[in-house]
Amino acid sequence: MVGFHELRHFYASLLIRHGEAVNTVQARLGHASAAETLDTRSHVWPDSDDRTREAVDSAFGGTGGGTSRQILAGSLRTR
16 A cells, blocks of 8 residues: 655656756745755655766667667767
């Protein structure tokens, strides 16, 4: 059975995954401050590494050239 807290976490994670700003998530969850939201949910927000990997993957996505990790690993092996 799924409880209230699981649904709340799912809802917050869904908003974050779809790029909602911290103040929007804060308002939807009823947190007193954005700091409270970040303290509670910071592990869900993508970090800079995630965003840069996604940007590179998006750029190479249609070429069949592999993911950014595969491309970067290959370029490092050839040096």
